[in-house]
Amino acid sequence: DSGVTQTPKHLITATGQRVTLRCSPRSGDLSVYWYQQSLDQGLQFLIHYYNGEERAKGNILERFSAQQFPDLHSELNLSSLELGDSALYFCASSVASGGYEQFFGPGTRLTVL
Amino acid sequence: GNSVTQMEGPVTLSEEAFLTINCTYTATGYPSLFWYVQYPGEGLQLLLKATKADDKGSNKGFEATYRKETTSFHLEKGSVQVSDSAVYFCALKGGSQGNLIFGKGTKLSVKP
Numbered sequence: 038d039s040g041v042t043q044t045p046k047h048l049i050t051a052t053g054q055r056v057t058l059r060c061s062p063r064s065g066d067l068s069v070y071w072y073q074q075s076l077d078q079g080l081q082f083l084i085h086y087y088n089g090e091e092r093a094k095g096n097i098l099e100r101f102s103a104q105q106f107p108d109l110h111s112e113l114n115l116s117s118l119e120l121g122d123s124a125l126y127f128c129a130s131s132v133a134s135g136g137y138e139q140f141f142g143p144g145t146r147l148t149v150l
Numbered sequence: 151g152n153s154v155t156q157m158e159g160p161v162t163l164s165e166e167a168f169l170t171i172n173c174t175y176t177a178t179g180y181p182s183l184f185w186y187v188q189y190p191g192e193g194l195q196l197l198l199k200a201t202k203a204d205d206k207g208s209n210k211g212f213e214a215t216y217r218k219e220t221t222s223f224h225l226e227k228g229s230v231q232v233s234d235s236a237v238y239f240c241a242l243k244g245g246s247q248g249n250l251i252f253g254k255g256t257k258l259s260v261k262p
Contacts (some may be wrong), residue, residue: 039193039195041193068248070248070249070250072250079252079253079254079255080239080250080252080255081252082249082250082251085248085249093249095249127193127194129194129250131248134248135248137248138196138199139196139248139250140196141186141193141194141195142193143192143193144193
């Protein structure tokens, strides 16, 4: 158990819908990273938050957004969903930015029908 | 830009066989290198890491050496077990903020 929790574990929805994925980092960790794992693209970095502020963006679509709240949990919002958004979404947390180890949550499996 | 290339799987081995999973990288500067493992239905776990050239990371019988001259970080284990069956990802730290850049992953199946 990494200490990172993600909810829900599974999510099934339809095209065009909007969903919110939640991540609670390990106690004391200030950084949250979001990654997408899909069959064709592999594991890709989406976005990084540190202590409530966005720090870096990767291959994140404009239909996707995220935020980190004062209690340090983070939410990833996916809207106007398409079939191709079906994937495993992981969050990872670390003490700070930079060279610190990232601890991964169990992931949320999103299926768009 | 930064990237990681690792050997395609799947790899199927018998118990006690020797394992090598190749990983090469392209990066500016001196990135930190990692191997992560993903067991079925679980998230990623850090297996080992190396932060500078010639460093050897090791854990649970797995080893990898950071080779700057060949830009490689190959994963090895002398004698695999059935419990090592998983997907292995090579990764590097991509930028100052610490996001990881992953290879495509290599699925390992170990047969008794």
